[in-house]
Amino acid sequence: MNKYLTLIGILLLLSGAAACKKEKQTSTVETLNNPEEISEDNASTVEKGKSPEEFVPKGYVIFDTIYGDLNKDKLDDLLFIIKGTDKSKVIQDENRGQLDRNRRGIIVLLNKNEGYELAVKNYDCFSSENEDGGAYFAPELSVEITKDKLFISYGYGRYGYWQYMFRLQDNDLALIGYDSSSNNGPVVNVETSINFLTRKKITNVNTNENADSGEEVFEKTETKIVRSKLMKLSEIKDFDELRFFDE
Template sequence: MKESILLTCALIFFSIKPSSAQKYIPADLIPKGYVLFEEYSGDLNNDDRKDYVLIIKNTKEEKIVKNRFGDVIDRNRRGVIIILTKDNEYEKVVENKDCFSSENEDGGVYMPPELWINIEDNKLKIHYGHGRYGYWEYIFKNLDSEFKLIGYESSESNGPKVLYQTKIDFLKKEKTLSENTTKDPAVEEEIFEVISYDIKIDDLLRLTEIENFEDLDMTKY
C-alpha cells in the first residue's frame, strides 16, 4: 500500500513539472557582470507573441565616480538584448552589451538625452529625447533574422517650435529634410520648406554592429 502511494505521488509530480522549454525567463539571459536596467515587451516579428527588449547595464566598480558637482554616480554603459518568443521558448537574437552611454553622462549646460524604447508595428524604435531641444530616433526591423536599421528621424526645436526635421528611409533609400521658414519664436505659424533626395547605401546597418550610438553620423547620407 505504501509503495502504491509513493508511485502515485511520483506520477503526479512528473505530470505537473514544467517543461524544460519554459524554465527560463528573459532576465535569465542577461550576461554575467550586467544587471537589468529596463524591460520592454511587444511583438517584434509579427507572430502575435510577446517578445522582450532588455536594456542592461554594466557593473564595473571603476565606473562609480564623482561628477563635477561631487555627487557619486554610476557611469557604467548600457546595452540591449532582444529576445523572441518561439513555441514557448526564449531565443536571444541580439546582444549588444555596451552600445548606449550611461544615463548619468554629463549633459553640459543641459541634461543628457533620455533614452527609451518603443515597439510599434513590429518595429523597434530607439528614441533619444532632449527636452525642449528635440529628439532623434533609430528604427529597426527584424529582417533575415537580423535587426537592421530601416529608418531614422530627428527633430530640432527651440522650445515648442520645431526648426528642422530629418527623415531617412533606408529601405527606399530616400532622405527628407524639412526647414521651418518661420523660426521667429514670436510667430506661431510653422511653414516648412521640404526637400527630398536619394541616398546611396549598400547594406543595412545591423544593431549588433553598432559599438556606440553616439558615434552614428546620419549627416553622411
C-alpha cells in the first residue's frame, strides 16, 4: 500500500513541475510578444549622426537646404527638402516635355555642435514641383525658419497663398498656425487666420466688389474651431489635402 502511495506522490510531483515549467514558458513568450514592453527602449532612441547627409534615406536626393534656429540655442539647425528618384515617376508630357513627378519630403535636424539629432522625418508629404496646375501654374512651395518657427508656404501668384506655422513640441514639430489669402489679382477677397493654440479662427471677407488694390472693405468674423489636438509634421501624409477652410 505504501509503495502505491509513494508512486502516486512521485507522479503528482512530476506532473506539477511540468505544468509549472509550461506556465513559465507561456508567460515568457507572452512578454516577448508584447510590443509595448519590447519596443519601449527603441521608441525613446533618438537618431544621431555627425554628417547631415547620413539622414537622407536611400532612393532620395537633397532638393533644398534651409538653416535656422528652431530651439533657441543660438545654433543653426538644418532642414532638408528631399526628393524621390524613382525612374518610373519621370514622365513625358505632351506639352511640357520630360517631367519628374517624384514626391518630396522633409527632414529636420537639430544642431548639437559635434553632430546632428533627428527631430522630424516625413519622406513624401509634398507633391512634385512639376505637378499640373491646370489653367495656371501649380502652387510653389517655399520653406523657411524664422524666430524659432518653421513656415511652410504655398504661393499661387495672383490667386493668393496659404501658409502653415510649426514649432518644436513633444519630440516633433506641431502645427500651431495657419494663414491664407484668396486673391483676384492685387485685390484680396478673403483672408483666413487660425491659431491652433487658442483654437481661434479669424476670417476677413472683402465686401467691396468693385475694389481696386487697397480699397477692400473687410467684414471680420471670429469663431472657435473644434480641433483640440495639435497636428504633428511627421504625421501629415499630404499637404495638398491639408485645408482648414471649414474648421
